[in-house]
Amino acid sequence: MENNTLNRDQPLRDGQNISPWQKGEFFLDNAADIFAPGTLYDTLIVGGGITGLTTALLLQTQGRQTILAEARNIGFGTTGGTTAHLNTFFDATYADAESDFSQEAARLLASCGKEAFALIDSLAKQFSINCDLEYKDGYLYAETQEEAKVLQEIFDASKRAGVEVEEADTNGVKVPFVKSIVFKKQGQFHPLKYIFGLAQAFVEAGGVILENTFIKEADFQDEVHTVKADKVIIKAKNLVYATHISPGLDILDIRNAPYRSYVLGLRLKNEADYPQHLSYDSKDPYHYYRTHEIEGKKYLILGGEDHKTGHEDPEAAFKALEEYARKYYDIDAVAFKWSSQYYSPSDQLPYIGELPGGADNTYVAIGYNGNGMMFGTISGKIISDMIIGKQSPYQKLFSPSRIKPVAGFTEFVKENADVAYRFIADRFSADKIESLKELAPGTGTIVKYEGDKLAVYKDDAGNITALSPTCTHAGCIVNFNAAEKSWDCPCHGGRYDINGKVITGPPRRDLQNIAIQ
Numbered sequence: 299m300e301n302n303t304l305n306r307d308q309p310l311r312d313g314q315n316i317s318p319w320q321k322g323e324f325f326l327d328n329a330a331d332i333f334a335p336g337t338l339y340d341t342l343i344v345g346g347g348i349t350g351l352t353t354a355l356l357l358q359t360q361g362r363q364t365i366l367a368e369a370r371n372i373g374f375g376t377t378g379g380t381t382a383h384l385n386t387f388f389d390a391t392y393a394d395a396e397s398d399f400s401q402e403a404a405r406l407l408a409s410c411g412k413e414a415f416a417l418i419d420s421l422a423k424q425f426s427i428n429c430d431l432e433y434k435d436g437y438l439y440a441e442t443q444e445e446a447k448v449l450q451e452i453f454d455a456s457k458r459a460g461v462e463v464e465e466a467d468t469n470g471v472k473v474p475f476v477k478s479i480v481f482k483k484q485g486q487f488h489p490l491k492y493i494f495g496l497a498q499a500f501v502e503a504g505g506v507i508l509e510n511t512f513i514k515e516a517d518f519q520d521e522v523h524t525v526k527a528d529k530v531i532i533k534a535k536n537l538v539y540a541t542h543i544s545p546g547l548d549i550l551d552i553r554n555a556p557y558r559s560y561v562l563g564l565r566l567k568n569e570a571d572y573p574q575h576l577s578y579d580s581k582d583p584y585h586y587y588r589t590h591e592i593e594g595k596k597y598l599i600l601g602g603e604d605h606k607t608g609h610e611d612p613e614a615a616f617k618a619l620e621e622y623a624r625k626y627y628d629i630d631a632v633a634f635k636w637s638s639q640y641y642s643p644s645d646q647l648p649y650i651g652e653l654p655g656g657a658d659n660t661y662v663a664i665g666y667n668g669n670g671m672m673f674g675t676i677s678g679k680i681i682s683d684m685i686i687g688k689q690s691p692y693q694k695l696f697s698p699s700r701i702k703p704v705a706g707f708t709e710f711v712k713e714n715a716d717v718a719y720r721f722i723a724d725r726f727s728a729d730k731i732e733s734l735k736e737l738a739p740g741t742g743t744i745v746k747y748e749g750d751k752l753a754v755y756k757d758d759a760g761n762i763t764a765l766s767p768t769c770t771h772a773g774c775i776v777n778f779n780a781a782e783k784s785w786d787c788p789c790h791g792g793r794y795d796i797n798g799k800v801i802t803g804p805p806r807r808d809l810q811n812i813a814i815q
């Protein structure tokens with residue numbers, strides 16, 4: 299492993315492991331210097347990932363005074379852990395979009411993909427962002443006849459939607475296949491270089507960025523949002539939650555399921571084995587491949603083994619992914635391993651627009667599945683258009699208040715059935731751990747302690763940190779994520795660090811710290 303744990307010379311991210319993007323110096327200087335308390339801003343954006351920064355830059359450059367508040371640092375969340383594939387096809391396939399929505403919806407989705415890519419390209423050019431942006435082909439392949447049948451449907455629907463796709467005689471990787479198709483003009487980039495370029499351009503245009511500003515309360519009166527963090531109060535006419543899921547409890551919590559995806563950055567023995575393009579198999583969850591060169595070294599970036607947050611063993615997922623990689627590649631070293639969170643929407647298309655049931659002029663963008671760079675970018679366009687009063691062609695398709703037209707709902711309810719179960723049963727289930735003594739250093743678990751349940755972490759020196767395991771969002775019991783050293787909530791993806799501090803998801807309050815005598 300080259301350098302897979304955080305240290306203070308690197309920007310933080312929402313887990314113990316770092317992605318290769320975080321090799322390098324990514325810090326903002328003096329971005330908060332022009333914050334003027336008492337100013338009524340046009341728009342406050344909460345969240346410093348690709349969605350927040352794209353929205354912020356588009357608004358600020360159109361004359362809207364914008365402020366962005368990030369709970370930790372720019373790129374702390376999923377944008378710092380994405381594999382940064384730029385695709386014009388999505389986890390919701392064009393065949394899905396046709397059958398669950400309409401052929402027109404599939405065409406709109408295709409146009410959204412093209413527009414998102416074009417926007418990334420044009421912002422990178424306009425603001426001279428050197429973000430390793432490269433155009434690639436994207437291979438989607440089947441390993442069985444059954445998968446090939448589905449692939450043919452995807453191919454046909456993609457063509458009908460107007461997407462450039464062809465039959466292929468390779469799949470771009472060393473995995474045997476029976477059928478492969480290729481989407482032309484896909485791409486990849488370095489996500490942190492890109493969003494720091496956006497941040498720089500935003501600040502130069504007069505925008506304000508406040509890092510280490512965790513929003514805890516928001517109130518709306520007389521057309522003004524008053525938003526409180528520990529040290530500041532911000533007033534704005536529009537409020538955008540670019541935080542994956544909006545904080546607090548709302549309808550979106552039951553329409554979006556949190557998932558974690560696992561990634562390895564592999565050094566290969568044979569130079570010729572590094573994939574030249576992007577590749578995806580047809581499994582569920584699927585594997586995804588690409589190559590990126592960082593500081594003169596190539597890495598095969600391989601992802602997969604996704605599962606619902608807090609539901610399975612993250613270390614087993616990494617192990618399975620490495621075993622899979624070794625089956626096909628001669629591996630010199632596993633240089634990086636990290637995991638990242640995304641939300642899967644109930645009907646497979648993201649929710650972008652006004653927060654249903656929220657205060658006026660409150661916007662959200664959530665449910666990107668594995669297509670965060672594209673949907674994050676188009677969210678910036680859609681939300682900035684809505685704030686400015688321009689009509690967006692995608693507004694209706696992605697509207698958070700849309701009534702689900704057909705499929706997806708039953709499946710989603712099934713998938714989320716454990717939410718209700720965990721409210722009750724997990725609080726009373728039997729513990730397997732007998733005592734704190736049995737806990738290995740560097741790990742955490744839920745134990746019974748003096749009649750209560752505790753979330754207990756033992757550090758390498760044997761020091762114990764104990765927390766209430768009850769998630770402050772809606773009361774589910776958190777589970778320990780041994781790979782990222784975090785407490786992950788299985789219900790809506792709230793995550794806390796080993797000291798109980800919120801690192802991601804809808805909770806606004808930290809886990810309660812329990813003193814041990």
Ligand code: FES
Nearest residue numbers: 769771772787792
């Ligand atoms: Fe909703 Fe924990 S994130 S209960």
